[in-house]
Amino acid sequence: MATRTDAPTRREQILREAARLFAERGFHGVGVDEIGAAVGISGPGLYRHFAGKDAMLAELLVGISGQLLTGAKRRVREADGGSADVLLDSLIEGHIDFALDDRPLITLHDRELDRLRDTDRKLVRQLQRQYVELWVSVVREVYPTLPEPAARSAVHSVFGLLNSTPHLGRPGSLPGRGATAELLHRMARGAFAAAGTD
Amino acid sequence: MATRTDAPTRREQILREAARLFAERGFHGVGVDEIGAAVGISGPGLYRHFAGKDAMLAELLVGISGQLLTGAKRRVREADGGSADVLLDSLIEGHIDFALDDRPLITLHDRELDRLRDTDRKLVRQLQRQYVELWVSVVREVYPTLPEPAARSAVHSVFGLLNSTPHLGRPGSLPGRGATAELLHRMARGAFAAAGTD
DNA sequence: CAGGGAGGTTAGCGGTCGTTAACCTGAAGG
DNA sequence: CCTTCAGGTTAACGACCGCTAACCTCCCTG
Numbered sequence A, B: 001m002a003t004r005t006d007a008p009t010r011r012e013q014i015l016r017e018a019a020r021l022f023a024e025r026g027f028h029g030v031g032v033d034e035i036g037a038a039v040g041i042s043g044p045g046l047y048r049h050f051a052g053k054d055a056m057l058a059e060l061l062v063g064i065s066g067q068l069l070t071g072a073k074r075r076v077r078e079a080d081g082g083s084a085d086v087l088l089d090s091l092i093e094g095h096i097d098f099a100l101d102d103r104p105l106i107t108l109h110d111r112e113l114d115r116l117r118d119t120d121r122k123l124v125r126q127l128q129r130q131y132v133e134l135w136v137s138v139v140r141e142v143y144p145t146l147p148e149p150a151a152r153s154a155v156h157s158v159f160g161l162l163n164s165t166p167h168l169g170r171p172g173s174l175p176g177r178g179a180t181a182e183l184l185h186r187m188a189r190g191a192f193a194a195a196g197t198d
Numbered sequence C: 001c002a003g004g005g006a007g008g009t010t011a012g013c014g015g016t017c018g019t020t021a022a023c024c025t026g027a028a029g030g
Numbered sequence D: 001c002c003t004t005c006a007g008g009t010t011a012a013c014g015a016c017c018g019c020t021a022a023c024c025t026c027c028c029t030g
Helices: A010-025 A032-038 A043-048 A053-078 A084-101 A103-109 A118-142 A148-162 A177-196 B010-025 B032-038 B043-048 B053-078 B084-101 B103-109 B118-142 B148-162 B177-196
Strands: none
Touching (some): A010 A032, A032 A053, A084 A148, A148 A177, B010 B103, B084 B103, B084 B118, B084 B177, B118 B148
């Protein structure tokens, strides 16, 4: 067969397996030997690709936060001039896609942040904050009576709802990806609507 | 028999601090010396009260799951003969109280389960499953058209929403405990309503 | 008032972990 | 054909961690 569009580089392979293992057993619960074994090399061979175990986690978390924020900004741009209501649906859809397709990353993203070095942690926190604030502004446009602190709480809570995908049973026991995505979407909108209705 | 308002025993003190530390830095990220220091004794002194570090986590997780389930069963009993709608509100209220008052435990409860020994993990899983199924049956009574798999997914998602309290900022930056509880309650009901409306 | 248990202490052992050092190898390039 | 180098290997080091051993010291009680 012809080479695929992008053969996954070894770095990406390592990051993928590291994410899975970190999500399963926690950052401190996984040894570098295990990560190496997961990609067919062993232990110290990883140091040809990363400065250390911390660097893998940092790259994962920065990547996640950046990807979420970039995607959200793109959606805002594409919806320019449209209704805030449609934009909110778009944001929800994007977040659900991410939560369903990259469960290990979603798990890491709100679990292992404190294991980062100061500089990396601040960067991730900043990206996450921008993402939240973007949502908050859209939510407040859809529900103008909702005070900002309540809107921010509501956004965090809806993230909790959408990020519950890892608890939803392994893919296969679900009613199907599309049905699950739609259910989550409806629930998120329902939650926001309930928050915005005094 | 035991009086109800005892001064916290050393065991309880240890469990409390261990829960906080485990939630902050992860089970593997906390050393026994730190736990000891948090209660004013040092390291190995903990072994006068617990068989080991694992035993502390086990007691915490079994305690959480059991407490949630017991509380839910009590609420079902007290609501006997009443409407399922009121009962669902009662369950939500109980879960919110727990999520707001014991944030470290809520964090541990869905994060460190895999660090348990087989026997303990199975016990915790069983308690959690009973708790979920209790919610599912109540939700299906309130929204009879909702299929069981969808109801179960909805329950897990609402747990994700309610358990988002640790992300809501330290207590003090919130609009107040009562207002936060009410907001979470409304959002949970809104999410369920959206799930149950085809 | 002996003595024994509850609840501490410090020293240290054995194992694990992240990381480095030193070495190997196959393929590309002039 | 020789060199270079990316990408591996194994050995080993130092730090840390969970836990045990050995010992101490109150306080309660018969």
